[in-house]
Each structure stands twice: as structure tokens, then as C-alpha cells.
Ligand SMILES: Cc1cc2nc3c(=O)[nH]c(=O)nc-3n(C[C@H](O)[C@H](O)[C@H](O)COP(=O)(O)OP(=O)(O)OC[C@H]3O[C@@H](n4cnc5c(N)ncnc54)[C@H](O)[C@@H]3O)c2cc1C
């Protein structure tokens with residue numbers, strides 16, 4: 372009998388359709404491990420750690436049920452060396468394996484570790500494609516070869532063309548590539564968004580094992596009623612439920628925020644996709660199938676709005692990440708350096724919008740895109756908080772946060788610390804936008820219309836102050852020009868009052 376290959380499956384590579392697992396594949400044994408190094412490289416939300424470990428454990432069971440040999444090293448296994456490299460080296464040293472294989476990781480840090488490991492082993496090593504994304508890292512480079520800057524919209528169209536997604540012949544379905552203008556409405560009072568599926572589990576044992584092993588975490592969990600989908604079957608159930616009940620209003624309310632509705636019409640599929648329980652293509656195909664079957668009940672604007680997030684933004688972010696790592700992680704265009712205020716950890720702030728988004732993040736390990744971008748991200752940008760602190764918070768707090776997708780979203784899209792690699796302008800706003808898209812401001816102790824004076828909404832003075840203080844860097848940006856025209860119309864005393872108010876808030880950031 373030839374010796375088997377040792378194949379490493381990382382916690383975010385739970386792809387049951389991978390060609391490794393086909394019957395015709397070479398004789399192999401599979402290695403999945405819970406290592407301290409991964410559970411602690413950031414301070415993760417407890418629900419994120421639990422969701423990862425449960426997903427990994429049930430994936431291992433599924434492989435075993437298919438007759439495959441799986442070496443599962445749990446966090447409390449006495450032989451666990453708590454690093455990928457040490458655990459792999461120990462198994463290879465047993466002399467039982469002919470070669471070592473791994474799937475190309477999505478994180479730069481892990482790829483570097485595995486390359487180093489591979490070069491140090493006494494057996495041949497090989498990296499395989501993770502067979503998950505719609506396009507390769509190279510595709511991104513090819514689309515933008517010779518271009519001065521990246522534009523998500525052109526990349527997205529190329530991905531649609533490449534996979535013939537929502538096309539009528541060579542033309543986009545519905546006659547347009549982009550239906551953003553028809554989407555993004557405020558949630559009407561009469562709307563009743565559906566309640567998402569949950570998959571209740573008792574995870575008390577796992578949570579106490581994390582405690583016993585001293586794994587630090589943030590956020591809360593109800594260990595006797597943990598609800599995240601952690602198997603492929605559960606993820607497919609969420610997908611099919613999303614297509615039926617959420618998709619018909621997805622686009623319309625994708626930017627809306629509401630204190631009574633945390634999920635609105637979002638899919639909550641990012642964790643399942645990011646750990647590869649389901650593939651982006653099957654999500655897109657299911658949604659398009661539902662749109663076709665609906666015979667007009669689901670409008671083109673809804674389906675295009677959803678497909679854009681996955682075929683566009685998700686793949687685009689991955690392309691940016693790989694094109695710019697490792698330097699991307701150090702970019703700080705505005706030189707922001709204030710520490711993250713305490714209320715990002717405890718929700719104790721009078722700003723109702725920030726409180727709601729932070730409380731929800733700490734309770735659910737989830738907030739939807741506009742809460743992340745236009746509430747917490749917007750506030751941190753306007754407050755000049757260090758992008759390192761901002762990254763650490765986003766990477767820890769969300770169950771779907773893995774560096775390849777978190778970093779370009781946080782440092783790039785939200786903080787513009789990359790100086791415009793991801794976006795053409797910083798996503799920032801005063802209270803006006805937040806009030807337009809949510810019910811946060813009614814009931815807030817700050818006055819949403821006031822820029823200055825006692826109780827004025829901090830977003831207002833901070834917004835104008837941000838534009839004023841970064842004029843040199845931003846005034847040439849045609850998408851911001853209007854802001855500077857308005858500033859130029861202000862009297863010098865008005866400008867002075869705004870900047871003084873903003874400075875007062877910045878000096879007392881911890882007290883807001
Ligand atoms: C500051 C900030 C940090 C973020 N951090 C993460 C992160 O760590 N992990 C993560 O997966 N997403 C991140 N996002 C993107 C987006 O907010 C989440 O993917 C989305 O909120 C997940 O919820 P959902 O599954 O209900 O998404 P839906 O609104 O239902 O969208 C469907 C899918 O589209 C994809 N998608 C949508 N927008 C983006 C985007 N900008 N980038 C990549 N994929 C996108 C996701 O896979 C998502 O599941 C971040 C966005 C911001 C502004």
C-alpha cells in the first residue's frame with residue numbers, strides 16, 4: 372500500500388465539493404485542527420469562535436461519514452501543539468505520509484506560515500486551489516492591467532460576463548448593469564421584515580472548554596441556545612429561506628437601519644460563505660432561480676442588488692487584498708491615531724445610532740453592511756481613530772470576519788486609510804444620512820439638526836471638521852467638491868464654531 376498524503380483543511384475551508392474529496396482522488400488522510408494561535412491572534416467574539424469550531428467539527432464528522440480518515444485535533448487535545456506548523460510537523464515526522472498538501476489559504480499571514488512550513492518538511496508539499504471563489508487572484512490583476520485605478524463596477528461586469536450571470540445574450544438582464552438608484556429606501560413604519568431561521572444548540576460544553584483553556588473573547592452568548600448555521604445543510608436552509616422571504620425586498624431596504632429590526636432583508640450568509648460551507652456561485656444561482664420563478668414578483672433591482680454584493684464586492688475585496696498585501700495593513704492616509712473609545716466594547720454611549728450598532732454587534736456577532744459602514748465606521752473615520760484599532764475591532768467582533776474580506780472593507784472602504792484603492796471617496800456623512808435611512812435619531816439625546824451648541828449631534832461638527840482639516844488631501848476629489856463649496860460659503864465665525872465644537876468632542880471622545 373502506498374503511503375497516504377496528509378491534507379490540511381483549515382477552519383475556513385469547509386468545502387464539501389472540493390475535488391480532494393472526490394472518490395477518484397489520491398489516497399489521503401485529512402487534518403483539521405483547533406489551534407490556540409488562530410483562536411487568539413485577534414480578540415474574537417465568543418460566538419465567532421464557537422461557530423468556527425462547531426462548523427469544523429461537523430465537517431469532520433461529515434468526512435468520516437463518507438469513509439475518509441480525519442485527524443481532528445481539538446483545542447483540549449493533550450497532544451495539540453497549538454500551531455499549524457507544529458501539528459503538521461509532528462504528524463509528518465511519524466513517517467506515515469508520502470506528501471503534504473494544503474489548500475491555498477485566504478489570509479496572507481497563513482499563506483506565509485504554510486509556505487515556510489512546506490519548505491521545511493522532509494516530504495514533498497503542494498498547494499491546491501480552494502475552488503471557492505468565482506475568479507482567481509490573477510483575474511483581478513488581468514482586469515486592471517494598465518489601468519490607473521481599480522473600479523469595482525468594471526470588475527463586477529467582467530465577473531458577470533465571465534460566468535454569464537444575469538445576461539441576456541451579451542447585454543445585462545433588464546437592460547442595465549446597475550440598479551442602485553432604485554434601491555436603498557428607508558424602511559416604512561408598516562414594514563415587517565421576516566424573522567431569520569435559527570438552529571438552536573446547546574454549546575455549554577464548548578464554551579466552558581474555551582474558558583478552561585483561557586481563550587480570551589468578547590461579546591455575549593446564550594450557550595444553551597446558540598443559533599448560527601454551522602453545517603452545509605443549515606446554510607442551504609438559510610439560503611433557500613432568504614430567496615423566498617427576504618430577497619423580494621433585499622435591494623429596496625439594503626441601506627435601511629431600524630432599532631426593532633436587526634437583520635431587515637439581509638441574508639446573513641457571510642459566515643457560511645466565508646467558511647466555504649456554501650459557495651458564492653450556488654448562492655447566486657439560487658437567488659437567480661428564485662427571481663426567475665417569481666415571474667416578476669421579485670424585481671430585477673432586487674436580484675441585481677444582491678448579485679452585485681457577491682459577484683462584485685466580495686470578489687473585488689479579495690482581489691484588492693491579494694494585490695496589496697502585506698503593505699495594505701499599514702496604510703494610514705489620514706494619519707489617524709486616536710485610540711478606540713471604550714463604548715465600542717461596552718455600548719455605553721449617548722449616541723443612539725452607535726449604541727444600537729455596537730450593542731447588536733456584541734450581542735449577535737453580526738451587524739449589516741450599512742451599520743458597519745455608515746454608523747460605526749463613519750464615526751471612527753470622522754473621529755480620527757487609528758486604523759489599527761479599527762481593524763482589531765472589526766476583525767474580532769463579527770462572526771464573518773476573516774482578514775481577506777475584513778481588511779479591505781475596514782481600512783479601505785470604511786476608513787479610506789488606503790487613500791482610495793478600494794473606493795473613490797471616503798464614506799462619511801453627518802446626521803442627515805443616518806436620520807434619512809434609520810429611526811435612530813428620534814429618541815437620541817443629541818440634536819440631529821444642530822451642528823454646534825450643547826447637545827449638538829457629534830456627527831455634524833465632526834463631519835465638517837473632517838472635511839476642513841483634510842482639505843489638502845480631499846479637495847481635489849471631484850466626488851467631494853460640493854462639500855468644499857458649502858464650506859466656502861460659510862462665514863469664518865461659522866467655520867470657527869464648527870471646528871471648536873468638533874475639537875471639544877474629539878477632546879472628550881470617551882464621554883460622548
Ligand atoms: C467596516 C466593514 C467591515 C466589514 N467586515 C466584513 C467581514 O469581516 N467579513 C465579511 O464577510 N464582510 C464584511 N463586510 C462586508 C459586509 O458588511 C458583510 O459581508 C455583510 O454585512 C454580511 O452580512 P449578510 O451576509 O447579511 O450580507 P448581505 O447584505 O445579505 O449581502 C450578501 C453577501 O454579499 C457579500 N458582501 C456584501 N457586501 C460586501 C462587501 N463590502 N465585501 C465583501 N462581501 C460583501 C457577503 O458575502 C454577504 O453575505 C464589512 C463591511 C464593512 C463596511
Ligand code: SF4
Nearest residue numbers: 722724802812815828
Ligand atoms: S442624532 Fe446623531 S448621534 Fe443621535 S442617532 Fe442621530 S446621528 Fe446618531
